[in-house]
Amino acid sequence: MSDNTASSSSPQLESTMFSSLDISNLKIGDDVSSLSAAEASFTLQKFLPLQTVLSPKIREAINQQEPTSSTAPFRSIGKGFCGEIYEKTGTNRIFKRELPQGVKKLWNDFIWHTSVYDEMLRANIEYENVRSVDTHLPLLQVPKVFSYITPQNPTWWISNPSFPTIAPREPSNLLEAELIPALPYVVRKALIARYCPHDKVSALKDPTNENCLARIYLGVRRPTRSKTAGFTLRNFELDLQILDELGLEKEYLAREMARALAVCHWRCRTDANDVEFTLASSPTSPIPLTTPEIATLSPNTDTSSSISAKIRTSHIWLLDFNNCSAITMDKAGVQKASKAFWDNDPYYPRPKPDEDQDEALWRVFKDTYLDFSRTFEEGDVWERGLPGMFIDTVVREAKRRPEGLGASIGPPVTLGAPPHVRNTRDKKKGRQYPDLLPIS
Secondary structure, eight states: OOOOOSOTTOGGGHHHHSEEOOOTTOOSSSOGGGOOHHHHHHHHHHHSSTTEEOOHHHHHHHHHHSOOOOOSSEEEEEEOSSEEEEEETTSSEEEEEEOGGGTTHHHHHHHHHHHHHHHHHHHHHHHHTTOOSSTTSOOOBOOOEEEEEOTTOHHHHHHOTTSOOBTTTBOOOEEEEEOOOOOOHHHHHHHHHHHOOSOHHHHHHOGGGGSOOEEEOTTOOOSSOOSSSOOOSTTOEEOHHHHHHHTOOHHHHHHHHHHHHHHHHHTSOBOOTTOEEEEEOOOSSOOOOOHHHHHTSOTTOOOHHHHHTTOBSOEEEEEOOTTOOBOOSSHHHHHHHHHHHHHSOSOSOOSSOSSGGGHHHHHHHHHHHHHHHHTOOGGGTTTTTHHHHHHHHHHHHHHTSOSSTTTTSSSOOOTTSOOOOOOTTSOOTTOOOOOOOOOO
């Protein structure tokens, strides 16, 4: 990787490196029923690419379209296996409340979230100094983690008496973290107009669809979509078919996933079990310029416009660490990491994809994972061959799976059985799967 001195944030390069958004042809304020599929696709192709930069004019237009925020101090925006997530109205904070079935999971989430945030921040700073590809695209972000709040913290609970509690209204453990901003209203409306099979007006009015974080599924392609299944924008699935339809940067997404997984494995030493990669809005806090970017500027350069140029419509985020666990730096650890790769939802590209056209995406992922792992000095993981062993184990598991849509996702499938197609909207937390083949 060579040094790239042409910074994407240099003011003189903004007009060529960034696609500033022209809103003259976008039906931002129209009712969803008036948007044709072609118009919705046009809107998504303009707003969703990660290279799209929002000017102050378009940011104001988008913000004006957002529904009136809830007046409740805390608003539920999601629920998982170990906790329910509440946005603190008017702030960039969320609080994940521990559920009874998630006892001990929330503390595990806090530990691994902190580790991955720290190491990903360090890796991003190092990578900014040397990256020669995707220089105009934002790097993957992990939401900041702030604090762990217990029921025995009288100050917090007295100060926040309206926070929802579990019957019989007893406080529970909370994890406080940065809010991942949902995709904007104009994008949500276009997704409904383009992909909702029925009752688009009701879908747009459904308050749960305001909390739209789109899962990035580079491991599955669905040529056809169900006309009868329920539609929701919570955890909307951007599979390869949709990514291609909208012209999104899937090679970049594969590279960022590979970098993040390498950081998890060899710096955090975790299997990254059940983590999620989502497309959402950019961080609400401005992203400051890096040292290499500042080095391209003349003394006393006004940098506010350069920072504004980093505000995008969409951003890739890594989240959800409650099922992560430690791995050892040996064959057993590699085996555990490989199992987590396959047990997760189909975020990562597959070595044996359902369609031949997707094989190149696996090579992008594999090469980036190996190249990035090679730069780590911790524990001599490269000299011991652990990253290559991980890739080999993943490939070996792919070869033992039967052909057909769905065979490349989820837990192992019995050879000879009909192709297994599961509902990928259901997370696999808490389930047990057969072991993968041992490493020889």
